[in-house]
Amino acid sequence: MGRVVRRTGFAIILLLTVSALTFGAMNLLGDPLFNILGPAAADTTPAGVERIEAARAEYHLDDPLPVRYLRWLGDLVQGDLGVQFSSAGQPPVADLVVERLPRTAVLLVLAQLMATVIAIPWALLAAPRVDSWFDRLSTVSTFLVVALPNFALGVLLKYVFAIRLGWFPQTYTADAPLPDRFHQLLLPALTIALPAAAVYQRLLRDDLVSTLQEEFILMARSKGLSRARILFRHALRPSLFSFVTVFGLTTGALIGGSLVVENIFRIPGLGSAIVEAVVREDFPVVLAIVVVVASVFIVVNFVVDAVYAVIDPRIRR
Amino acid sequence: MAGSGTAHLRDDPNVLVRVEHMVVEFPISGGRVHAVSDVSFDLVEGETLGIVGESGCGKSTTARAVIQMPRPTSGNVFFRGTDLTTLPSEALRQVRPDLQMIFQDPISSLNPRRTVRDIIAEGLRVWGSRGTWTPERIDELMAAVGIDPRYGERKPHQFSGGQCQRISIARALVLDPKVIICDEPVSALDVSVQAQILNLLEDMKERYGVSLMFISHDLSVVKNISDRVMVMYMGKVCEVAGSDDLFARPAHPYTRALMAAIPGRHSDDDDDGVLEGELPSAIDPPTGCRFHTRCPHSQQICKTTEPEIRGIGDGHFVACHFPQVAGVE
Amino acid sequence: MTSTDTGTVTVTEVGASTPDPGTRLGRLFWVSVAWIVIVTVAAALAPWLPIDDPDAIGGDSGLDTALTAPSWNAWFGTDTLARDVFARTVHGARVSLVVGLVAIVLGLAVGGTLGILAGYVRGAFDRVVTFLFVVLLSFPSLVLAILITSLLDRGLVTIAVTLGVLGIAPVGRVARSATIQYAERDFVRAARMIGSSHRRIIVRELLPNVAAPMGSLALLGMALAIVAEGGLAFLGLSVSEGSTWGKLILDGSQTQTLTDAPWVAFAPIAMLFMTVLALNLAGDRLRRLGDVRTSAI
Numbered sequence A: 001m002g003r004v005v006r007r008t009g010f011a012i013i014l015l016l017t018v019s020a021l022t023f024g025a026m027n028l029l030g031d032p033l034f035n036i037l038g039p040a041a042a043d044t045t046p047a048g049v050e051r052i053e054a055a056r057a058e059y060h061l062d063d064p065l066p067v068r069y070l071r072w073l074g075d076l077v078q079g080d081l082g083v084q085f086s087s088a089g090q091p092p093v094a095d096l097v098v099e100r101l102p103r104t105a106v107l108l109v110l111a112q113l114m115a116t117v118i119a120i121p122w123a124l125l126a127a128p129r130v131d132s133w134f135d136r137l138s139t140v141s142t143f144l145v146v147a148l149p150n151f152a153l154g155v156l157l158k159y160v161f162a163i164r165l166g167w168f169p170q171t172y173t174a175d176a177p178l179p180d181r182f183h184q185l186l187l188p189a190l191t192i193a194l195p196a197a198a199v200y201q202r203l204l205r206d207d208l209v210s211t212l213q214e215e216f217i218l219m220a221r222s223k224g225l226s227r228a229r230i231l232f233r234h235a236l237r238p239s240l241f242s243f244v245t246v247f248g249l250t251t252g253a254l255i256g257g258s259l260v261v262e263n264i265f266r267i268p269g270l271g272s273a274i275v276e277a278v279v280r281e282d283f284p285v286v287l288a289i290v291v292v293v294a295s296v297f298i299v300v301n302f303v304v305d306a307v308y309a310v311i312d313p314r315i316r317r
Numbered sequence B: 001m002a003g004s005g006t007a008h009l010r011d012d013p014n015v016l017v018r019v020e021h022m023v024v025e026f027p028i029s030g031g032r033v034h035a036v037s038d039v040s041f042d043l044v045e046g047e048t049l050g051i052v053g054e055s056g057c058g059k060s061t062t063a064r065a066v067i068q069m070p071r072p073t074s075g076n077v078f079f080r081g082t083d084l085t086t087l088p089s090e091a092l093r094q095v096r097p098d099l100q101m102i103f104q105d106p107i108s109s110l111n112p113r114r115t116v117r118d119i120i121a122e123g124l125r126v127w128g129s130r131g132t133w134t135p136e137r138i139d140e141l142m143a144a145v146g147i148d149p150r151y152g153e154r155k156p157h158q159f160s161g162g163q164c165q166r167i168s169i170a171r172a173l174v175l176d177p178k179v180i181i182c183d184e185p186v187s188a189l190d191v192s193v194q195a196q197i198l199n200l201l202e203d204m205k206e207r208y209g210v211s212l213m214f215i216s217h218d219l220s221v222v223k224n225i226s227d228r229v230m231v232m233y234m235g236k237v238c239e240v241a242g243s244d245d246l247f248a249r250p251a252h253p254y255t256r257a258l259m260a261a262i263p264g265r266h267s268d269d270d271d272d273g274v275l276e277g278e279l280p281s282a283i284d285p286p287t288g289c290r291f292h293t294r295c296p297h298s299q300q301i302c303k304t305t306e307p308e309i310r311g312i313g314d315g316h317f318v319a320c321h322f323p324q325v326a327g328v329e
Numbered sequence C: 001m002t003s004t005d006t007g008t009v010t011v012t013e014v015g016a017s018t019p020d021p022g023t024r025l026g027r028l029f030w031v032s033v034a035w036i037v038i039v040t041v042a043a044a045l046a047p048w049l050p051i052d053d054p055d056a057i058g059g060d061s062g063l064d065t066a067l068t069a070p071s072w073n074a075w076f077g078t079d080t081l082a083r084d085v086f087a088r089t090v091h092g093a094r095v096s097l098v099v100g101l102v103a104i105v106l107g108l109a110v111g112g113t114l115g116i117l118a119g120y121v122r123g124a125f126d127r128v129v130t131f132l133f134v135v136l137l138s139f140p141s142l143v144l145a146i147l148i149t150s151l152l153d154r155g156l157v158t159i160a161v162t163l164g165v166l167g168i169a170p171v172g173r174v175a176r177s178a179t180i181q182y183a184e185r186d187f188v189r190a191a192r193m194i195g196s197s198h199r200r201i202i203v204r205e206l207l208p209n210v211a212a213p214m215g216s217l218a219l220l221g222m223a224l225a226i227v228a229e230g231g232l233a234f235l236g237l238s239v240s241e242g243s244t245w246g247k248l249i250l251d252g253s254q255t256q257t258l259t260d261a262p263w264v265a266f267a268p269i270a271m272l273f274m275t276v277l278a279l280n281l282a283g284d285r286l287r288r289l290g291d292v293r294t295s296a297i
């Protein structure tokens, strides 16, 4: 129990630090006034100066940074992420996040599922045949896949499966019916999933190989248990524990990957949102997305850690 | 046993190291480890002091606290009259070359990335020559400890454990130290090599006039090399005596038990069987005499009152309410 | 080892006579190194090599046409503006490699220094540094890169420094744990006994040992930095001036170009892939060698 409290406390401290750092960097390196008014912040006409003064007052820009951070944090907790100043009508940033986040999330979940579904059978096939041609080929292919950056892989997959073979659409249509949208996400998800699958396969395979040499496995074998049963019931389960940890850590890389892949397949998710915002210099949007994404990453790792603690064989024993 | 007290400290003008009431404790979650509790001893110039005791009794901690790594929790360590425990770190660094150490693990003792000659000569690079040795004479020093100087450019992993200890000895000697503390220098070696290293140590001691503190869990190793022996149990001193005297008439029940465990040695007392019972926890050590939970002679007073070290003649000191000496009881 | 009664001992050489596959770098390592050297030299000498001007429309002769397939005349074909793709790929290596190199040097210098100091000093300083690493690792790396590049300009230096910042925490963690592992060994204690200063202990005793795992990490890290630059390029956030592999691939990946002239994207992809593969292989091999050495000790 003490561990849970400590871990939760640490995750919260981490969330606060990360958001404070991002907020601080945004406000110290960028010009907060510019963030709110856009180019009008440089307006020196009397009307412009008046607007600037009004904005200063409205957003309390003369308050010290920590005060502003706390106010921003308070708003954030209530779901208020500020406004997108560069868009017509200055709609709330939260609307944009709510619109874009689910697509990125679905893409990520789909990718992690695919990676797992590919990696587990692959490892189960390779591990009992250490150094066979299949195992060697697997190892070589994992090396090759890992050396292929996701954007390059995306371009290749797009060329083969979307352009040449035409099995998948080349871009995403946000208002298509649900099954179509799912279909449209498959290729991008595969792009993200393949390198992750290679990493998972390598890890699981190494782990399985050493588990298979352990005493209790040899005992199960001598009792005449079938090979499949040994693999699934006795070898895979302990090996999944180390898998869980890497699963959480990889999520960070996959988030980065999805931002890139969204841009290749023109999926309007968080990735394209943050890029558009950077180009428009719409800093409240950049700030919001960075904080949201980093928070998700921290929370995922926290959950993975908690799951691990619950299922850890050493704790159960 | 338990022995606190300073009756065994000597008033010799040639005392090099004098440790008084040294305590070393390590805070850990859930308490503190009482590794060394009120230990006093001294080392006279030219002498070899053996320190024996079971694994975990605080021998290494004692040795390290003498050289202030880490500094003791309380107590004083005098080297030639200077209290090292209060010395500022730069002044301490100036004193350090006089106190060298040889460790148990020959592999961990030597930097795997440096050549042997480099390792041995390092002290001269820091301080320049301090007397006997100069960079030009490293070959001679290597030969003196039994390492062929032609192998000076090799890395430690190309040498055996015994050779590594020879290299460690050369590294310690290069600064012309006054004291070398040997923390189980032969425990990790094959028995056949042990004697060679012990001979080398005695040789070097004679030739270069150093004094030794020699730590071991093995009484028979300590017996031959030491002039004086101190027996420790759970961070306390049990018995201090000249080596021959200690082996001729061990007075402390713990010492007697240790000797009874030496193969081929017969005890004159049936009670001195092999040690029974678990070693108590160093986090929560027994009250009174720390040995009372395992001592065959334990009485009520042993549980409540810690025995003081007292002399029983001939420079023989013991910390026990009921020392096993003819005529005393 | 055998010992003689004179006390002088002869040395048995470990691993010198018996070939142990684990202690050899192997052919693949040297092939990888060769590739890295070739790419680096070609990139460095690109302006003086007898290849087309990467920006000359129609190649040096001005006669090439847009989107021609690879041929003897234009090895990797031409792009939409009839520029020579081979020349562009070789020149693109310049920025990519410089970015990767600067990034990993920065990551090693800052992360390595912090990690070694934290591992040696321990205590409060260690806790602060460790927390800093955790915070840095809490940003998915590309997101951190986006954040920094969005706040600063997109010059070569900024991008390289940004990618270097991404390397600080991973490098620092490895350096810290390696330092802790070595700092507990007796040779460090012996160095303090000799009277070496802390500075000397760090430089002469710890650094040579910690440098080994960091060397293999440097190769892997350089690969990661080059890939990260490509990711930034795909987001339109890489260096604003000059071309990089990432920008070339992005150009070639426009749907129309990719359909009509896939070589425009595939040439830089192949180059990037082989370079990353070579760096990964060489790094992996070095790491294994280090593992074998340490486990033998």
Ligand SMILES: Nc1ncnc2c1ncn2[C@@H]1O[C@H](COP(=O)(O)OP(=O)(O)OP(=O)(O)O)[C@@H](O)[C@H]1O
Pocket (backbone or CB within 6 Å): B026, B028, B033, B034, B035, B053, B054, B055, B056, B057, B058, B059, B060, B061, B062, B217, B282
């Ligand atoms: N850094 C430390 N932190 C906590 N406890 C420690 C530390 N160093 C030593 N101890 C504890 O102090 C006690 C004495 O240890 P020490 O190493 O001095 O014994 P020793 O007599 O040298 O034993 P050995 O024969 O095993 O070398 C042990 O209980 C040990 O666990």
Ligand code: SF4
Pocket (backbone or CB within 6 Å): B001, B002, B252, B253, B254, B289, B290, B291, B292, B293, B295, B296, B297, B298, B299, B302, B307, B319, B320, B321, B322, B323
């Ligand atoms: S007789 Fe008493 S004092 Fe002496 S060792 Fe035994 S328990 Fe300790």
Ligand SMILES: [Mg+2]
Pocket (backbone or CB within 6 Å): B059, B060, B061, B183, B184
């Ligand atoms: Mg010890």
